[in-house]
Amino acid sequence: MALYKIADVIFDINTKYNYTHALCKNYLYKGEESAEYSFSITDEMIKKEKELAPTFPDFYLESLAVFRVICEYLLDNKQGIIFHSSAVAVDNEAYLFAAPSGTGKSTHARYWKELLGDKLSFINDDKPIIRYVDGEFYVYGTPWNGKHHLDTNCKVKIKAICALLRAEKPFVEKANVSDMLNVILNQTLRPNKEEQIDKLFDLIEKLLYNVALYKLGCNLSIDSAKIAYKTLSGGKNED
Amino acid sequence: MKIKSGFILRKVADSYVVVAVGNRVKDFNGVINLNATGAFLWQLLEKGISEEDLTKKFLKEYDVDKEILEQDLKVFLKKIREAGLTEE
Numbered sequence: 001m002a003l004y005k006i007a008d009v010i011f012d013i014n015t016k017y018n019y020t021h022a023l024c025k026n027y028l029y030k031g032e033e034s035a036e037y038s039f040s041i042t043d044e045m046i047k048k049e050k051e052l053a054p055t056f057p058d059f060y061l062e063s064l065a066v067f068r069v070i071c072e073y074l075l076d077n078k079q080g081i082i083f084h085s086s087a088v089a090v091d092n093e094a095y096l097f098a099a100p101s102g103t104g105k106s107t108h109a110r111y112w113k114e115l116l117g118d119k120l121s122f123i124n125d126d127k128p129i130i131r132y133v134d135g136e137f138y139v140y141g142t143p144w145n146g147k148h149h150l151d152t153n154c155k156v157k158i159k160a161i162c163a164l165l166r167a168e169k170p171f172v173e174k175a176n177v178s179d180m181l182n183v184i185l186n187q188t189l190r191p192n193k194e195e196q197i198d199k200l201f202d203l204i205e206k207l208l209y210n211v212a213l214y215k216l217g218c219n220l221s222i223d224s225a226k227i228a229y230k231t232l233s234g235g236k237n238e239d
Numbered sequence: 240m241k242i243k244s245g246f247i248l249r250k251v252a253d254s255y256v257v258v259a260v261g262n263r264v265k266d267f268n269g270v271i272n273l274n275a276t277g278a279f280l281w282q283l284l285e286k287g288i289s290e291e292d293l294t295k296k297f298l299k300e301y302d303v304d305k306e307i308l309e310q311d312l313k314v315f316l317k318k319i320r321e322a323g324l325t326e327e
Contacts, residue, residue, distance in 0.1 A: 051265065105246045180271050185256065190264045194247060197260055201251045208252050 001007050005029040006070060007080055007129040007140040008155065013066055017059035020066050024143045026153050027115040041065050067127070067144050069191050070124060077201055079132040084187040085161075087139045088112055089152075092138045093159035094123060096130075097216070098187045103164050106148055108218050111225035122150035132203060134227035137210055140160035152205070160212040160232050167217025170224035172231040184208065240316065241325050248273070248281050251316065257281065266323065268293035280315060284325070290316065 004011050004027045012035035013020065041062050049061040049068070056064075067082075073079025074080030085098040086105040090112075097105045106125050113120050128139045139159045145151035163175060163183040184204055191200055214232060218224040228238065245263025249256060255278040257271035267276070269307055279300065283293055297308060319325055 008311065081284070178254050181252055181254055181256065185258065185270045190258060190260060190268070192261050194260055197247050197249065201249050205252045 001232050003029040003035055005031075006132055007074055007078070008133075009037065009070075009074065009078060010035050011070060011073075014038070014040035014043060015042065015062055015066065015175045017062050019059040020063040023063055026151075027143055028179060039069050039073075041069070042097050045069075063144075067142075068189070070100055071129070072191065072196070074129060075196055075203075076130065079203055080200075081130050081191050081203055082127055083130045083139070083184070084127055084141075086125045086146075087128040087141075087156075089123050089154070089156045090119055090194035090229075090233065092156060093158055093233075094156040096139060096161045097129070097164050098161060098183055102185070103166060104218060104220070105164060106146065106150075107220065108151075108164055108216070108228075109225060111222045112229060114222055115229060121152050121154070123152055123154060123156060125150040130203075130207065133205060137207055141237055157212050160214055161226070162214045162216045163233070164216050164218050166219070168219060168221055169217065170221075171215075171217040172228050173215050175215045177208045177213070179215070180208055180213045192205075240284060240290065240293075240320075242281065242319075242324055243316045246285075246324060248278060248285070249279055250278070255281075271322075271324075277315070280312075285318075 001012055002021055004024045010029050010033055019185055021036050022038045045065040046061050047124050049064045069222045071082045083096065085096045086109040087094055088109050097108055098128065099105050109125060111124065116229055123139055125148050127142055127144040128134060129140050130137055138155050139158050140155050141151040143151065153186055182208050184207065186198065193198055216224065216228050245259050245261055246257055247260055257273065259267040271294040280293065283296055294309060294312060298305060
């Protein structure tokens with residue numbers, strides 16, 4: 001039995017392959033509490049993942065199945081959702097960068113790192129989890145951390161969510177709720193059951209009205225990070 | 240004409256959106272945005288309805304010219320048919 005604490009929930013994860021356990025090692029739970037939710041991955045669940053991503057090996061697909069179970073549990077019980085994005089923390093406030101794959105989320109996050117150095121930590125570069133806790137939205141690191149393997153096992157209050165787009169000249173502007181709705185919907189996992197859709201939509205609606213929303217025009221230079229950070233942080237300079 | 244199963248229409252943050260759930264996600268992973276009239280049509284199409292009845296119901300609800308409606312409706316229905324959202 002191996003217990004992991006992910007997004008403040010203790011899971012007992014049972015798998016056929018060791019890969020998931022290696023992946024989750026920074027989230028190993030060694031405390032006294034027992035698991036809140038215990039589950040095993042079946043061949044059937046791996047088969048389902050294979051239908052969506054036929055080229056990946058079973059041990060990897062199993063880790064995706066684990067992630068899916070965790071996300072469904074969080075949505076059902078914990079007001080939690082996966083939000084496909086690159087999430088960083090500065091001064092204990094989180095900024096989330098969302099965009100279709102290939103737009104440059106990770107690249108933009110790296111420019112922030114270059115700009116802010118040790119003041120910045122990567123929460124998760126690919127699949128952080130968002131939870132609504134006591135009237136506030138928080139982002140959590142997860143072991144599913146993207147191709148650059150950047151994540152921190154932490155919980156940080158969300159300051160802003162940004163939709164990234166490519167632009168020749170970098171810019172920052174406030175985004176409205178209807179602009180951001182599709183961006184956010186496209187970055188979450190579609191639930192299996194109809195009743196979960198209402199939970200998902202309810203959370204997304206709360207999220208849209210509770211955090212600052214921006215559009216960031218980014219080019220491939222550190223200037224986009226400079227302009228973005230200054231506006232988003234409320235006028236702070238990088239040093 | 241009828242919307243296939245697995246598509247769900249909801250109002251979120253004052254916008255109408257349609258997404259797929261369950262196995263339907265394999266065919267459609269995006270988001271459809273509808274305005275209020277689009278949502279009205281969608282709800283009727285979810286239950287299955289002929290083009291003629293759809294026109295009638297719409298005219299009962301909205302004060303529009305029948306000919307213009309029929310033209311617009313054709314465009315709307317063609318769009319959702321071509322997107323593979325319907326069964327006959």
